[in-house]
Amino acid sequence: MGSIWTMDFDIEPHEPLQEDISVDVAVIGAGMAGILTAVRLQERGLKVAVLEANRIAGGVTQGTTAKITSQHYAQYNKMIETLGFEKAQQYASANEKAIEEYREWVGTRQIDCNFENRPAYAYSKDDMTTLLQEAEAAKRLNIDAQFTAVTELPFPVVGAVKFNNQAQFNPLKFIKQIIGGLKIYEHTMVRSVEGHEVITDRAKVHAEKIVVATHYPFINVPGYYFLRQHQERSYVLALKNVPSIEGMYIEALGKGYSLRSYGEYMLLGGAGHRTGENSAGGCYNRLRKAAKELFYNCEEVCCWSAQDCITTDGIPFIGNYSMSTPDLYVATGFKKWGMSSSMVASMILSDLITGKENPYAEVFYPQRMNLELSAKGYAEETRQAVKGLTRRLFKVPEAVLKDIERGHGGVIEHEGEKLGVYKDDDGKIFTVSVKCPHLSCELEWNPDEKSWDCPCHGSRFDFHGNLIDNPAMEGLEQV
Ligand SMILES: Cc1cc2nc3c(=O)[nH]c(=O)nc-3n(C[C@H](O)[C@H](O)[C@H](O)COP(=O)(O)OP(=O)(O)OC[C@H]3O[C@@H](n4cnc5c(N)ncnc54)[C@H](O)[C@@H]3O)c2cc1C
Known part of the structure; x- marks a missing residue:
């Protein structure tokens, strides 16, 4: 089922890779993370090729609700406790900077993509303590945030943490307008990476640097990302005949509904579960029932579901793929917050690849849990x-x-x-x-x-x- 964004998807098709080529950087995956990274690198003067197994933005990016925010549930209070203030500050600053970058790209490049500055709210029905602590933590991290008892939600809540100066947009319109001049090969699945050679079904790409932006990294060893993250699925309805809301809403602990307006539509998300744990089914029906209860006159325009990777510590992996592969990079584990995280990935990876320091790289460093040695036995077992x-x-x-x-x-x-x-x-x-x-x-x-x-x-x-x-x-x- 296609999302609301695919209803008017009209990105021109791109030819598959047919013959061997040589580039400075090969970016594998043409979702938001791969495209933003490729555009930045090209603008720094590098010769870039993007290799996409299917169509541009045809992966999770087409299933997003496209809120651009540094509010990734109520996470900062816990993050300060577990990672320490400095790393939480890096995470918050990176994502706030990502919003600024989108704003600047849309403004200076005159991108027509329904970009709107909106506040983000993390609400709770009963957990006032979490909200108050989160508002305090966010303020300490220099986010323009406050607790509020006033929301536009059609059900009772004890309040919400409001982040000002966040944004929402149409991600496919955005991507369409930034890829001009980028060399993209669609229907080109990468089968393996051997040193500096990227192997596809029909041809090879020789690249000095290689970025794996395939949502879930497809190289199992080294890296061992399959031991460090899992995927969770969520369901979304686009509804009409529903009052418009200004804010973008998420339940503080990620257990309730997600809401945002898109023009005349309301995007209502929820009914999430770990991928592979839905044998009873009924997710769409539960969401439809909720939609009718919340918005009596609503009419469904379309529905879709998508999934994202959740790392064991909740922080994305952005940086070198493994300690043994200095020219291979990765961006994954966006926890359903991949609009800002993709922009963060593009900033960090383009700096690393062009030899610049990046102020946010440390908190996202993929080797923060070194599994390379302990995982060897497991990998061998599963291969057998x-x-x-x-x-x-x-x-x-x-x-x-x-x-x-x-x-x-x-x-x-x-x-x-x-x-x-x-x-x-x-x-x-x-x-x-x-x-x-x-x-x-x-x-x-x-x-x-x-x-x-x-x-x-x-x-x-x-x-x-x-x-x-x-x-x-x-x-x-x-x-
Ligand atoms: C229901 C839902 C709602 C969400 N809402 C929001 C939101 O409101 N705000 C927000 O910030 N985030 C949101 N997210 C998260 C966000 O949509 C994702 O994190 C983001 O789109 C991921 O982008 P990506 O480029 O990493 O992955 P993708 O968009 O999946 O791109 C990866 C690409 O790599 C290609 N690929 C894979 N393997 C290969 C291979 N071997 N060779 C070549 N190509 C390959 C795929 O075909 C795909 O096109 C949401 C996620 C879900 C599930």
Whole structure:
């Protein structure tokens, strides 16, 4: 299902890479993080190529609600406690600077993308203490913030922390207007990186520096990002016949609804869960029920869902991919706040690549937890499991398949073996292996999206077995 931004998506198609090329920097992934980084590097005089597996901004970026804010839930009080004041200050300043950068880009480049300066609110229905502590912490970090009891929300709250001078926009219109002159290759999936060679299906790119901006990093070793982050999915409805609101709202601990206006529409988000943990389904229906309760006359224009990576300490990984790969860089783990985080990534990575100091790099340093040694055994184990995968596949007898209801899917066990089965509304059966080709985890059926989702790392596949979301690089084996 396409998001509100894709309703008028009209970015010109770009040709796939057909022959070997040589550049200063190869950026892998044309989402917000990859595009912003590539534009900055090109503007610093470097020869840049962007390699995109599908279409520009066709990943998580098209599923965002596009609030540009340094308010990433109520996080600063906790961040000061766990990371210390200095690092929390770096995080806050980096994200405040990111908002300024968007404002400046939109102004000086005259980008027509529905950019609007708006306040952001983190609300709570019952936790006044968290709100008061957060307002205090944000002020200490020089954010223009305050506690307020006044909101525009259509349900009772004890109050909210208000951040002034934040913003919202249409991300696809923004991207369309900044990519002029950038060399982008669409439908060009990168299969591997070997030293300075970036290998795609048809050709190679030789690059002095390489940026992995693929949302979930696809190189497992080194880096071991699969041990340091998981993915969470959220659902969004675009509604009309709803009063417009000025602010952008999020529940302080990320457990309630997200709201913002976009023109005549209200974007209502929520019903989130860890990817691969939605076997009961009903997320869209819960959100629809809430929409009707909150906005009686509302009418649904479109709905979509998307997922983002959450690191174990809640801070994105931006910087060198691993200690052993000095010319390879990464930007991931944006915790559903990738508009400001992508801008932060572009600032840090363009400085690192051009040999400049960056005042924010330390807090985002990807090697802050060194897993390179301890993870080797785990990686070897999972590789072995993947090797044995195809040998375990088997056929299910017709009698077992008859019992499955139309429109339903799930994992079935037969003679001690497991298989993913979906029966469509016409009674046609689709059977796939439920072992994820990424690291061999067992997939879960997601009835809301009719997809097979990995609870460990968040890869997703449609019921045919085709790949939808990484880090897996290929589809499921059909049985
Ligand atoms: C429901 C939801 C709402 C959100 N709302 C907000 C919000 O209001 N504000 C905010 O700040 N953030 C928000 N976010 C987060 C934000 O949308 C994301 O963090 C951000 O879009 C991620 O951008 P990206 O460039 O890292 O990833 P993507 O946009 O996914 O781009 C990565 C690209 O890499 C490509 N790729 C992957 N593997 C390969 C490969 N091997 N070779 C070549 N290309 C490859 C993909 O096709 C994709 O196009 C939200 C997230 C969700 C899920």
